[in-house]
Amino acid sequence: MNLLSNDFLFGFLINFILISLFFRVPLMTKAGWISAGVLGSILWGCLSWQGWISVVIYLFLGSLVTKIGYKFKNEKGIAEKRGGKRGPENVWGSAATGLFFAIMVKLNFTNLVFYKIGFAASFAAKLADTFGSEIGKRFGRNTYLITSFRKVERGTEGGISLEGTAASSLGAIFMSLIMFILNIISTKYQFLIVAISGFLATISESFIGAKFQDKYKLSNELVNSIQTSISSVIAIFVLIFYLKVST
Structure with a gap:
């Protein structure tokens, strides 16, 4: 892969x-913008404007939903730090899995559909997580620990609410719809696989948060990377299974 190809240079510009x-x-910190620029340049080089704009939409929506009810969440001590601005750790924690699959598409080793669905599923999971966390912390009336369904304070790691779910x-x-419109995924079955995988990975992220995050001092960014990887793996294996039974 020639990193000085026209696609990468154009993406950088x-x-x-x-x-x-x-x-x-005020969507990102200075370092966050720099990281977003590096990420965006690589994504454009690997997946052209479609891959780039899909992640731009994700970053915009993720930052926007973080602002919803920020004053309330800040008063409760459960708001995102830095006024909701995304830093480099947020950018790479959210996008590392997707970036891996984008690079695999560019390297063109084998059937690209598996890499593309892995890419799409990673961001479906992350937007699902952001929507659930931020909406749940603001509007969730009752929060329960996913492992025991014991009632806990909103913002508790592993806590879920009906509204957040x-x-x-x-x-x-x-x-998933954005990925479908941009033709990163191309069939209604892939759309369903990505949407379901993203949601299931978000549920698994709550379980990881409840059982392991505090115990092993896992950072939110590491948990994010695990969650997006789970989503991609689920999507790829479900697609493999679907292709086998449909032929």
């Missing part, structure tokens, strides 16, 4: 220009 224009918009499902569906 597009990201440089846009970040220069929007640098002062519904928001998670909508986030997974919405991101």
Whole structure:
């Protein structure tokens, strides 16, 4: 893979220009914008504008939903730090899995559909997680620990609410729809696989948060990477199974 190809150079120029224009918009920290620029340049080089814009939409929606009810969440001590601005750890924790699959598409080792569905599923899971967490912390009336269904305070690791769970499902569906519209995934079956995988991985992330995050001092960014990887693996294996039974 030639990193100096026209696709990568063009991606770098597009990201440089846009970040220069929007640098002062309080969506990210300075280091976060730089990381987003590096990520965006690589994504454009690997998946062209479709892969790039899908992640731009994810980052925008993720930052936007974080702002919903921020004052309330901040008063409760459960708001995202830095006023909701995304830093480099947020960018790479959310996008590392997707970036891996984007690079695999560019390397073109084997059937690209598996890499593309892995890419799509990783971001479906992350938007589902962000929607569920931020909406649940603000609007969830009752929060329960996923491992025992014991009632806990909102914002507790591994805590889920009806409102947050519904928001998670909508986030997974919405991101899957974006991937479908952009033709990163191309059939209704792939759309369903990505949406369901993203939602299931979000449920698994709550379980990891409840059972292991505090015990093993796992960072949120590491848990995010695990969650997106789970989503991608589920999607790929379900697709393999579907292709076998349908032929």
